[in-house]
Amino acid sequence: MTDNEKDSHSAFDGTTFTVPSGGAGLYYIFGTIYYDWGSAGNDGELQNTFIVHTPSGGSAATIAFGRFLIGDPAKAIYDITVSANVIFQLGVGDTVIMRIYAADNNGGGGGIALADHTNFGGFKIAGV
Secondary structure (H helix, E strand, O other), X not given: OOOOOOOOOOOEOOOOEEXXXXXXXXXXXXXXXXXXXXXXXXXXXXXXEEEEEEOOOOOOEEEEEEEEEOOOOXXXXXXXXXXXXXXXXXXXXXXXXXXXXXXXXXXXOOOEEOHHHOEEEEEEEEOO
């Protein structure tokens, strides 16, 4: 996810944002995943987008969550975007990633996240 990247401190490696030295503070973090389920038979009923924070030396935890769930498995969704966003305090060395989970009515996968409509980013909004 480095197309059109604006990274003034080289803190994002394409999958993980690591808070750089002097970068502790309050951040707005956002992500949107475009799920493509293709043709009939690969119909998605559940799509989740997670933003996960790992404090320096700590354990990972979900800090934002977006979900689409269709209650009737006889109905199908073939394309959908699901977003998550949060304002969160980050410390130097903390990391943030975006994860997905998707399932169809058979309990399996088949959907893919398309890069051309998927984004992940953030910016600092206040100092320490």
